[in-house]
Amino acid sequence: MRRVWMLLFLLLGAAHAQQDLLLRVLLTEAPAGSIQLGPHQRNSAFGSQDFGAGTLRVAAGAGEVLIDGQSAGPWVEFVTTDGFALGERSYRGNLLAVWQAGRVLFINRVWLEDYLLGVVPSEVPASFPEAVLQAQAILARTFALYRLNPQGLYDLCATERCQVYLGRSVETPRHTSAIYATRSLIVSFNQKPITAVYHSDSGGYTAASAEVWGSSVPYLVSRPDPFAQSPSSTWSRTLSPAAIARSLASQGIQVGAVQAVAPLLVSESGRPLRLRVVGSSRSVELDGPQSTRLLRGLGLPSTRVRFDGWQVFGQGNGHGVGMSQWGARGLALQGWDFRQILGYYYPGTFLSSFEVVAGLQDKLPRAGYPISWAHAGLAPAKPAPALVTRLFYTTFGPGWF
Structure with missing residues (x-):
C-alpha cells in the first residue's frame, strides 16, 4: 500500500510540474525610492557582492544609480531569497534599478506564477x-x-x-x-x-x-452579455461643451465652440461607430475609435451610451x-x-x-x-x-x- 501511495505522489508531482518564466515588471519610475530587504546580493557592472538586511535609498545620479549616495553604476539588481519592499508595498522576486534620463526605473524580476x-x-x-x-x-x-x-x-x-x-x-x-x-x-x-x-x-x-x-x-x-450587472452598471453624466472641445483638441481636432453631439451610426453592441460633433467653425464626423477616444477622454465609464442633448446615459x-x-x-x-x-x-x-x-x-x-x-x-x-x-x-x- 505504501508503494502505491508513493507512486501516486510521484505521478501527481510529475503531472503538475510545469514551466515558469521570469518576467520584468516596471513598478514605478521616479527620481528616488526607498527599499527594504533582508540579506541580499547586489549585482552590477562592478560585479557581485553580498550585503546584510537594511533600508536603502536608491536615487538617480549623473548617469548612474546611487545607493545611499554611493555609485552603483548604470544599473544594479538586488537579489533576495524573500523579496523586498518598495515604499509601502512588498513584492516577491528581485529588484532591478536602472538609470534612465535622470530617473530610476524600479523593475521587479519575478516568476510569472508569483506575479499572478x-x-x-x-x-x-x-x-x-x-x-x-x-x-x-x-x-x-x-x-x-x-x-x-x-x-x-x-x-x-x-x-x-x-x-x-x-x-x-x-x-x-x-x-x-x-x-x-x-x-x-x-x-x-x-x-x-x-x-x-x-x-x-x-x-x-x-x-x-x-x-x-x-x-x-x-x-x-x-457578444450578448446578459449577466453583466455590476453595482454601477447604469450611469448618467452631463456633458460640458468645453470638455468636449478639449477632448477633441487632444486628437488634433478643432471645431470651435461645441454646439451639439449626436451619434449617426451605432454598432450591434450599442457603441457609436460614427459620431457627429457640431461646432461654431465646422462639424466633424468621428469613426468608432475616434468616438471611443473622445468619450473616454471625457471620463465616461464606457462607450455603450445614448444621448439626450447634453445628457448621456450609459451602461457598463x-x-x-x-x-x-x-x-x-x-x-x-x-x-x-x-x-x-x-x-x-x-x-x-x-x-x-x-x-x-x-x-x-x-x-x-x-x-x-x-x-x-x-x-x-x-x-x-x-x-x-x-x-x-x-x-x-x-x-x-x-x-x-
Whole structure:
C-alpha cells in the first residue's frame, strides 16, 4: 500500500510540474525610492557582492544609480531569497534599478506564477465564483506572455495600462488556489497567446475590437452579455461643451465652440461607430475609435451610451472588449466553468499549456528569459506533451433574456 501511495505522489508531482518564466515588471519610475530587504546580493557592472538586511535609498545620479549616495553604476539588481519592499508595498522576486534620463526605473524580476499572485486579486474580488478566478488567472497569464518584450527594459507595467499588480499585500488563499489550479494554462490562437484583453462590465453586450480600436481580431467579437450587472452598471453624466472641445483638441481636432453631439451610426453592441460633433467653425464626423477616444477622454465609464442633448446615459464600465468580469460572474452563478466562460468571450480559441507557444523553448531563453520547472522541486525527465484543447461554449437560448 505504501508503494502505491508513493507512486501516486510521484505521478501527481510529475503531472503538475510545469514551466515558469521570469518576467520584468516596471513598478514605478521616479527620481528616488526607498527599499527594504533582508540579506541580499547586489549585482552590477562592478560585479557581485553580498550585503546584510537594511533600508536603502536608491536615487538617480549623473548617469548612474546611487545607493545611499554611493555609485552603483548604470544599473544594479538586488537579489533576495524573500523579496523586498518598495515604499509601502512588498513584492516577491528581485529588484532591478536602472538609470534612465535622470530617473530610476524600479523593475521587479519575478516568476510569472508569483506575479499572478499579485495580479489576479487586483483584478477580481475573492468573493467572485471560483470559475471566474480561474478564468482571470488564465487570462492574466496569457496577457503577460503576449506582452513579453525582449528589446525593452521591461515587459509589463504595474498599472491599469497593463495589468494592475499590487504585490504580496493583496494575495488571498482563494486567488492563490485558482492560480495553482490553472498553472501553465493560457488561451491561444494559431499557437500564440491571444490578445487577452478584458474589462469590468460590458453593460450587457461586449464590443468587437474593430469598433473600439479600429482593428479586427477574429476572437474579439461582439457578444450578448446578459449577466453583466455590476453595482454601477447604469450611469448618467452631463456633458460640458468645453470638455468636449478639449477632448477633441487632444486628437488634433478643432471645431470651435461645441454646439451639439449626436451619434449617426451605432454598432450591434450599442457603441457609436460614427459620431457627429457640431461646432461654431465646422462639424466633424468621428469613426468608432475616434468616438471611443473622445468619450473616454471625457471620463465616461464606457462607450455603450445614448444621448439626450447634453445628457448621456450609459451602461457598463471599461472598454467592453473580451471577457466582462461581472458578466463572467453571472455565467459562473449559472453553473458555467472557466472553460465555457473563456470559450464564450474568446470564440475559436484554444486552452493550451505554456509549452504550445511557438518558439517558446528556444527563443525565450536566448532572449534572456530564464525558464525553470516549478513544483516543490519535482520535474519530469522531459516536458509532458503540450495541451491544446478547443474552447467551446453554450449558446444562449431565448430563455436567457
